[in-house]
Amino acid sequence: MSAEDDVPRLELLSTIGFNGLVNGGLIIHPDKEHMVYPLGNTVIVRNLNTNKQDFLTGHTNTVSCLVVSKSGKYIASGQVTHMGFKAAIMVWDYEKRCLKYQLILHKVKVEALAFSPNELYLVSLGGQDDNSVVVWNLQTAEAVCGSPAAVQSAGTTFTVKYASNSDDLFVTAGDGTLRVWELDLPNRKIRPQECNLGQLKRIVKCVEVDENDEYFYCGTTSGDILKINMKTKFVANHGPAKGKFSQGIADIKILKNGNLLIGAGDGTIALVNGRSDKYCVIKQGDCKLKGAVSSIALRGQGHQFFVGTNKSQIYRFNLTDFKEDLVMSAHYQPVLDVAFPLCTSDLVATCSGDDIRVWHTCTSRELLRISVPNMICHAIEFMPDGHSLISAWNDGKIRVFLPESGKVWYVINNAHNSGVTAVAATSDSKRIISGGGEGQVRVWDLTINPLNQKLREAMKEHKSSVTCIKVGDKNKQCVSASSDGTCIIWDLINFSRKQMVMSNTLFQCVCYHPAGFQIITSGTDRKIVYWECYDGNQIRELDGSQSGAINGMDICPSGRQLITGGDDKLIKVWDYNEGMVTHVGQGHSGNITRVKMCPERRYIVSVSRDGAIIVWKYPQSC
Secondary structure, three states: OOHHHHOOEOOEEEEEOOOOOOOOOOEEOOOOOEEEEEEOOEEEEEEOOOOOEEEEEOOOOOEEEEEEOOOOOEEEEEEEOOOOOEEEEEEEEOOOOEEEEEEEEEEOEEEEEEEOOOOOEEEEEEOOOOOEEEEEEOOOOEEEEEEEOOOOOOOOEEEEEEOOOOOOEEEEEEEOOEEEEEEEOOOOEEEEEEOEOOOOOOEEEEEEEOOOOOEEEEEEOOOOEEEEEOOOOEEEEEEOOOOOOOOOEEEEEEOOOOOEEEEEOOOOEEEEOOOOOOOOEEEEOOOOOOOOEEEEEEEOOOOEEEEEEOOOEEEEEEOOOOOEEEEEEOOOOOEEEEEOOOOOOOEEEEEEOOEEEEEEOOOOEEEEEEEOOOOOEEEEEEOOOOOOEEEEEOOOOEEEEOOOOOOEEEEEOOOOOOOEEEEEEOOOOOEEEEEEOOOEEEEEEOOOOOOOOEEEEEEEOOOOOEEEEEEEOOOOEEEEEEOOOEEEEEEOOOOEEEEEEEOOOOEEEEEEOOOOOEEEEEEOOOEEEEEEOOOOOEEEEEEOOOOOOEEEEEEOOOOOEEEEEEOOOEEEEEEOOOOEEEEEEEOOOOOEEEEEEOOOOOEEEEEEOOOOEEEEEOOOOO
16 A cells, blocks of 8 residues: 555546547447547546536556446446456446446456446456456346357457347457357356358457347458348348448448448548448548547437547537538647646647647647647747747757747757757747757857847757756756756856756656755656755655656745656655655556646646646645
């Protein structure tokens, strides 16, 4: 039991993100007013009208599958865990937004889940390390029976789907396996019957059963549809013969009139004639969506439907006009930095991969997106005067954008040979200080005209990449942290080293205490260390984490609170003087890369390697 277990929890206000890698992970609740989807180790229930978010938290790792029962009474989610450990299934009470049951039997990963139509049972499918099917009784939360999901010669089983009317019938499908199972409750057995595909060899990724339990449709990685007779277990037909869906079919939904909605791996959404064995396309989206389709969610009878992609985009379609409307977008690559403007908490900027996005903090709405194709943005910072947003890129350039339009204002070319890895600005907005992959710290003068930048000085002492730069003491000095195990305090008047601190670690973050007499560092050794600026002596050392590096750190303007986040996936608020953790935030499933406190002390924003952005309420007791 860790010391943080008894510490008060940070209140999670909102999240920006959507894990589009979970097949079938986007679901419209039967009440037609809420959207359910996974993000990290959290299940989010979001109101479609007000955008209010509720959070179902309890998983210890990434949510790998998600399903909602037919009436909407229950939500079930499964997770992935570490090799050798068992992965939990959580069954949630939708009305109370609380955990009802925790079911633990599968090893390493829960691949898929399905509720029986009358909500008597839940069937779960383990991943490739487990390869078993288990039927759970939802009244007692006990396993009724289980069985290997497929014969040993078959590959991984990817999906499970219950019949539409029978609680005793379900289908599993995957790589070289397609089975219809019958539950024999008196004998506590499930009995499989193999479907006869003849000469066809297919990998099935999704299954949908019609409302009468006569047939079920399978979407394959080959891009065609298999229609299987539920009674005979034979292929009724398959197609289309020509014009198969590129990069496979990821999801299928059956409409009331028998037509099929198809989502493909190349971003295609199509309405297909399901009453014909040729599966002709009736309608198709005007353009391909960004990313591979991972889930289709019908609202009501399907007059409106939502589509999620693996690039963390959610689109809304009307069946009549078949035009896409982007509802939500998020980062799908690691988020490497986060920044607030100097005097407002309402806006926050993040960078991930080749884009920078500006968000409205209260509503989680994306206001601006800046893209530089095929590049990686390592760091961002708002100029204190609010006129520009500076960014560090792996091609060695510092790009400065106008924060309202997102247009490039100016570019500092060849700022660093091995890419720009850190940036900071002086409080008078007259200088930019940058750090590079080669270890140099450079000062750029913008005094005369920002468009005529001048390299004032290059300071060369670090032996490895600069990870963080902070300016202190009324712009007279700055501190740079490096992965070479040193932090150097630089004199910005004489451009010389004032002090250097060393430790057996890769420094990831550094902060000045607002009073200016101390710096605080942390890195891969999991220690938070206070250093004296005057002579570089170590004052105090704290154990910042029990597992993993600390990658992000911020300190409040009063200097009373310190915030850290890292590879243990926890946000921690520290009392600076006492050196004690006062609050802990648990919500990320990826390693936290940066944390930032808003200027007005209303929010804490943390970002992580799984693309998630989480907004926490700043604790009032602090």
